[in-house]
Amino acid sequence: MIMMSNRDEPDRSNPEDRLADFEKRLSARLESRNAEDRKYDRPRQGWAIGLRYGTEFMVGVLVGAAIGYLIDRVFDTLPFGLLIGTFLGFGAGTMNVVRAAKELSERALRDN
Template identity: 50%
Template structure:
């Protein structure tokens, strides 16, 4: 009989498991809400990264046209290089957001 009492004392309480599980799930929800950027915020970041690259490339191309009198080749080259730089910026931003999401999990 004493052996049976020892087994009952060592048995986990199912209510305790549910309480601990709910506490951990709630803590994870709070942490994700604090660190995760909204979809709108991510879209704005990607858009500004891309537009910034294109605008800088176009501006440098325009200045090249004015300085060397290469119209329109400097502007065309600048826009193409800006497009490539903007695309690379968006890829890097997406990778950094994915890495931060993986690290928080």
């Protein structure tokens, strides 16, 4: 007498049944893994977005200040080029953050 386990064993004699069973098990496993990945990915995604916004803003300000400083060095107008460049960099950094936020928002709407 053959003892069977509690698990229902599919009929493995037909190749089509074996393929269907494999596909069913594979899709269930992938879905559980995707659900687990989504659960752990949300905090990292938030950090990534925050770092992107901060980087976009700081690069704009630093590039504006550097260009202003170079203009000051060339034309010997020390505080004015640096101040104007910093303000323009602040504006450019703000526009970069708004553009990045708009892009991420559109992507999120498209994905849902």
